Amino acid sequence: MKKIVRIGTRSSELALWQAHLVQQNLSKIQITSEIVEVSSKGDEILDKPLHEIGGIGLFTKSLDEALLQGKIDIAVHSMKDVPTDLPKGIVQVAVMKRGPVKDILVFNNKKDTSDLEKVLTIATGSLRRKAQWLKKYPEYKVVDLRGNVNTRLRKLYESNWQGAVFAEAGLTRIDLLPKNFEVLDWMIPAPAQGAVMVVALDGDINFLSEMAKLNCEKTEKATYIERAFMKTLEGGCTAPIGAHAKIEDENITFDGILIDLDGSQSFEIHEEEKLENWENFGKNCALKLLNSGGSNLMKKIKSQMSH
Structure with missing residues (x-):
């Protein structure tokens, strides 16, 4: 040693x-x-x-x-x-x-009532978060936000945006979780988030x-399933792919999403499986999604991202 x-x-x-x-x-x-x-x-x-x-x-x-x-x-x-x-x-x-898995919306607390007609804006550097946000709230404008957690928080508070999306784990771990935030239960996290x-x-x-x-064996298996799902879809972590495997006792529940860059088209999957079959579960979920029309969407996303 x-x-x-x-x-x-x-x-x-x-x-x-x-x-x-x-x-x-x-x-x-x-x-x-x-x-x-x-x-x-x-x-x-x-x-x-x-x-x-x-x-x-x-x-x-x-x-x-x-x-x-x-x-x-x-x-x-x-x-x-x-x-x-x-x-x-x-x-x-x-x-x-594993730590917390979910995405959260951190609000900008500035009271800006000067222009009530302005377009609502949120910020994120993640294509997955942007696509899922636009799917649910197509009327919003989503702007790019880069930097480490501290930098992104500072940029949010200096901006006129309504909020920005973060991983809950990141803010919790370095004790920067603000009082004013909302857990985005409907947003499927990145594979292995947290x-x-x-x-x-x-x-x-x-x-x-x-x-x-x-x-941690439980975390290892859950993240393996999520990453196998992403790998089978052939998406890098920049493609809009969400995956979350939850292990409870001897059962796994899995939620996955492949979504167009602008949120206009998506394929989602929800499956349950016995823990003993964990090794092929993520791959099988991805194949199911690809065979139900996801493969055409994946081709479209790849061609959009190569331009």
């Missing part, structure tokens, strides 16, 4: 919270560690939408490179940012117990088995 495990992380407050969570759990199993901050392209370029600067893998690439170069021993990611195919030589070793993933280099069996002690 390595003397001190170097934990690689992005430098945002939320990313550091995740790294400290891993560090605390390592110390519980008598493993000493240190945190190594690595900057990412996704954190540096804030003036363009995510899907225009690389989309999936944008926040994980620099940590993958640090792993492959031997600068860190493990990397900690928000699991929803991680491509479903990990780079060659890198393996998932643990998924931490989950923290730990990856390492493949090879050292003893090291990998030590790191695997951090794993």
Whole structure:
């Protein structure tokens, strides 16, 4: 076992919270560690939408490179940012117990009554959130919002927008959840939202088995189902795909959505399955959705995103 495990992380407050969570759990199993901050392209370029600067893998690439170069021993990611195919030589070793899963709308508290006729505006950097919002509220204007959680909150409060959509987990974890928010129960979250993933280099069996002690099996299975659904639909995390698997006792309930960029067309699925059949469940749900017309919508979304 390595003397001190170097934990690689992005430098945002939320990313550091995740790294400290891993560090605390390592110390519980008598493993000493240190945190190594690595900057990412996704954190540096804030003036363009995510899907225009690389989309999936944008926040994980620099940590993958640090792993492959031997600068860190493990990397900690928000699991929803991680491509479903990990780079060659890198393996998932643990998924931490999941936090809150839902999206929330944070309200801008400014009392602006000067122009009651103006178009209502909300902000999000996520195509999935934008598409689901426009499906429910087509009369709204949705503007792009990038940056880490702190930056996005500040931009919201400095704006004339009515609100912005965030993951509840992110705001809760760094104690920034405001009083004025609403849980969007109707919005299907991103695959693996609220989950923290730990990856390492493949090879050292003893090291990998030590790191695997951090794993929460229930979260691992639920997120596997959600990511298998996304992978089978062939959507990166930038495509408007939502997936949520909930495990209770020996049963799984799954909700998934594939939705057009402007919210005008969507295919949704709700299925239940026994936990013993978890491995193929996400894939089967995706195939069902594709066969019921989703494949044409997926082609349309891909062609829209390539232009």
